[in-house]
Amino acid sequence: MSAAAPPLLEVDELVVRYPVHRGIAGTLARRPRRSVHAVEGVSLSLRRGEMLALVGESGCGKTTTAQAVLRLVDPVSGAIRFEGRDLAPLGARELRPLRRRIQVVYQDPYESLDPRLRVRAAVEEPLLIHRLGGSRAERAARVAEALRRVELSPPELFLDRYPHELSGGQRQRVAIAAALVLEPDVLVADEPVSMLDVSVRAGVLNVLDGLRENGLGILMITHDLSTAVRFAQRIAVMYLGRIVEEGPAAEVVRNPQHPYTKALLSVVPRRDPRDRQRPQILRGETPDAVAVPSGCRFHPRCPLAVARCSEEDPVLARPATAPEGHRAACLLLPQA
Amino acid sequence: MSAPLLQVEGLHVWFDLEGGGELHAVQGVDLSLAAGERLGLVGESGCGKTTTALAIMGLLPPSASVAGRILLDGEDILAGGEAAMRPHRWTDVAIVFQGAMNALNPVRRIGDQIVEALELHGRGSGAAARRKTAELLESVGIPAGRAERFPHELSGGMRQRAAIAMALSCDPKVLIADEPTTALDVMVQAQILELLDALCRDFGLALVLVTHDLPVVAQLCDLCAVMYAGEIVERGPLDLLYHSPGHPYTRMLFAASPDLAAIDEPVLSIPGAPPRLDRPIDGCPFAPRCDSVFAACSVRPPLEEIGEGHVAACHLNAAVPA
Numbered sequence: 001m002s003a004a005a006p007p008l009l010e011v012d013e014l015v016v017r018y019p020v021h022r023g024i025a026g027t028l029a030r031r032p033r034r035s036v037h038a039v040e041g042v043s044l045s046l047r048r049g050e051m052l053a054l055v056g057e058s059g060c061g062k063t064t065t066a067q068a069v070l071r072l073v074d075p076v077s078g079a080i081r082f083e084g085r086d087l088a089p090l091g092a093r094e095l096r097p098l099r100r101r102i103q104v105v106y107q108d109p110y111e112s113l114d115p116r117l118r119v120r121a122a123v124e125e126p127l128l129i130h131r132l133g134g135s136r137a138e139r140a141a142r143v144a145e146a147l148r149r150v151e152l153s154p155p156e157l158f159l160d161r162y163p164h165e166l167s168g169g170q171r172q173r174v175a176i177a178a179a180l181v182l183e184p185d186v187l188v189a190d191e192p193v194s195m196l197d198v199s200v201r202a203g204v205l206n207v208l209d210g211l212r213e214n215g216l217g218i219l220m221i222t223h224d225l226s227t228a229v230r231f232a233q234r235i236a237v238m239y240l241g242r243i244v245e246e247g248p249a250a251e252v253v254r255n256p257q258h259p260y261t262k263a264l265l266s267v268v269p270r271r272d273p274r275d276r277q278r279p280q281i282l283r284g285e286t287p288d289a290v291a292v293p294s295g296c297r298f299h300p301r302c303p304l305a306v307a308r309c310s311e312e313d314p315v316l317a318r319p320a321t322a323p324e325g326h327r328a329a330c331l332l333l334p335q336a
Numbered sequence: 337m338s339a340p341l342l343q344v345e346g347l348h349v350w351f352d353l354e355g356g357g358e359l360h361a362v363q364g365v366d367l368s369l370a371a372g373e374r375l376g377l378v379g380e381s382g383c384g385k386t387t388t389a390l391a392i393m394g395l396l397p398p399s400a401s402v403a404g405r406i407l408l409d410g411e412d413i414l415a416g417g418e419a420a421m422r423p424h425r426w427t428d429v430a431i432v433f434q435g436a437m438n439a440l441n442p443v444r445r446i447g448d449q450i451v452e453a454l455e456l457h458g459r460g461s462g463a464a465a466r467r468k469t470a471e472l473l474e475s476v477g478i479p480a481g482r483a484e485r486f487p488h489e490l491s492g493g494m495r496q497r498a499a500i501a502m503a504l505s506c507d508p509k510v511l512i513a514d515e516p517t518t519a520l521d522v523m524v525q526a527q528i529l530e531l532l533d534a535l536c537r538d539f540g541l542a543l544v545l546v547t548h549d550l551p552v553v554a555q556l557c558d559l560c561a562v563m564y565a566g567e568i569v570e571r572g573p574l575d576l577l578y579h580s581p582g583h584p585y586t587r588m589l590f591a592a593s594p595d596l597a598a599i600d601e602p603v604l605s606i607p608g609a610p611p612r613l614d615r616p617i618d619g620c621p622f623a624p625r626c627d628s629v630f631a632a633c634s635v636r637p638p639l640e641e642i643g644e645g646h647v648a649a650c651h652l653n654a655a656v657p658a
Contacts, residue, residue, distance in 0.1 A: 203605035
């Protein structure tokens with residue numbers, strides 16, 4: 001890869017913590033201030049025309065990472081470089097012109113769209129907020145174009161409808177159109193299809209795939225590995241604020257290295273009733289990010305953990321059993 | 337063959353719409369379930385699967401009218417109205433809903449809620465009810481000490497377990513689980529599916545799993561009924577539905593479910609949307625979205641036997657091979 005062009009988006013050693021409220025009693029008793037260690041040193045990069053899937057369970061920090069990229073939360077430390085420029089230290093005023101270039105689509109199109117706005121107004125609103133799009137006629141043309149790009153065509157059929165007159169899949173397409181109308185370079189898609197019927201999910205994902213092919217960089221947050229592997233070029237698996245494995249999507253799924261990735265893959269239900277595998281079910285739930293385990297964060301739930309795992313904190317590195325570009329953070333893996 | 341425990345015959349449900357008109361949500365559904373059997377009831381939002389489940393529980397809102405028969409051990413519990421339904425609800429048939437938070441009272445400790453259910457149904461009181469509650473919680477994998485917790489103090493998975501414990505409090509023979517894992521992470525989903533599997537195996541519980549997620553059904557059930565636009569379009573052993581589907585909708589639904597065993601295969605999207613149910617449907621309701629539509633589809637196909645215990649409503653099955 002040429003050293004000249006920086007990645008479209010680069011997150012470097014990102015740390016995000018949320019303070020835990022002590023309450024009045026706690027404050028009076030001078031209990032120590034504690035915080036949720038939501039993201040603890042996450043690094044990732046995204047190129048143009050690439051979809052990176054950030055995969056993990058609730059509470060692993062994947063959504064917080066996305067919110068930091070969108071600068072909706074303030075990182076404690078680390079850099080978020082967009083085309084080489086660090087967004088982390090920027091204030092609201094400096095961020096404003098950059099916000100239109102990093103847009104977001106949320107999980108629930110039933111909540112993200114204003115029920116009182118027709119499709120036309122919902123897709124036009126971002127242009128008005130950002131004072132873009134020129135004259136009324138030019139804005140109308142941009143709105144129609146955005147609807148065409150999400151395959152709601154002809155746009156005339158949808159412009160005057162309200163969200164309740166649309167199916168779930170159509171609503172999510174409208175939400176994507178409202179992000180696209182600003183012509184962003186990066187799209188953060190937070191569980192974009194998990195609220196939708198299975199029958200229409202692939203349609204929405206194919207729309208995202210087409211946008212990606214045309215140069216959009218997409219950071220997709222999901223807990224669904226079977227969708228991630230089909231549509232993303234790379235997968236990063238998160239556990240308790242850290243990336244534990246990362247690599248080309250098909251490679252991570254076919255040749256998983258980290259015990260957590262292996263367990264996650266084993267519990268994805270297969271559609272063939274004859275293909276009933278013995279899932280490797282991890283007991284309990286992701287531990288509290290307030291009290292992070294020592295050493296490897298996964299060791300209390302890891303089926304392979306040895307004494308060393310509670311003492312040493314593993315770093316992401318390429319294991320001997322994986323090709324270039326595939327990294328995992330596990331002490332038990334022989335390093336290349 | 338053992339007599340069916342639960343039989344649904346020609347079930348219809350209509351909802352009165354505001355401003356007049358009716359929505360024909362369930363249009364002649366037949367189901368049959370023997371003790372210990374596991375049936376997946378599958379379909380898209382609005383296909384009538386949850387309405388069918390609520391009808392079996394007698395929990396439909398007053399705006400609904402119901403016709404047909406629901407037989408429990410041979411007794412029609414629908415014909416006798418609420419008086420006939422009440423002795424069976426929770427004691428013979430119980431239901432677990434999708435959002436366990438909505439099923440549990442947020443301001444009461446989970447243990448107290450289960451004790452209340454036991455007392456209400458005359459299944460013991462006082463210390464005996466407390467003991468039974470601890471056993472129930474234990475059987476769904478909740479340490480008895482957590483009985484003192486409020487619902488918001490439990491994780492999503494634990495809340496779903498508590499809801500299952502409450503549904504099991506009166507030892508039902510049939511458990512209906514309506515999207516029990518939809519809001520949960522895959523690992524927690526696997527834990528809940530493992531629990532349902534164990535409950536069926538250990539207690540001979542019959543299960544109706546209502547979901548839009550075919551792979552979940554494939555891992556847990558033996559039988560499957562696929563619903564579309566208020567009716568069952570295919571029903572039979574799950575293995576046959578996957579390996580030799582008798583309805584294009586079933587085949588397309590499987591193809592729309594991404595699978596880790598087939599990561600190079602394209603994931604299918606079923607274009608269009610289901611028809612509106614507030615007006616009559618001409619011909620096959622799936623025809624506008626079907627990839628195999630032909631002339632005969634302008635007439636609504638009947639549900640016909642295409643193999644042993646396998647029925648489907650598609651003209652392709654009657655077409656004589658050329």
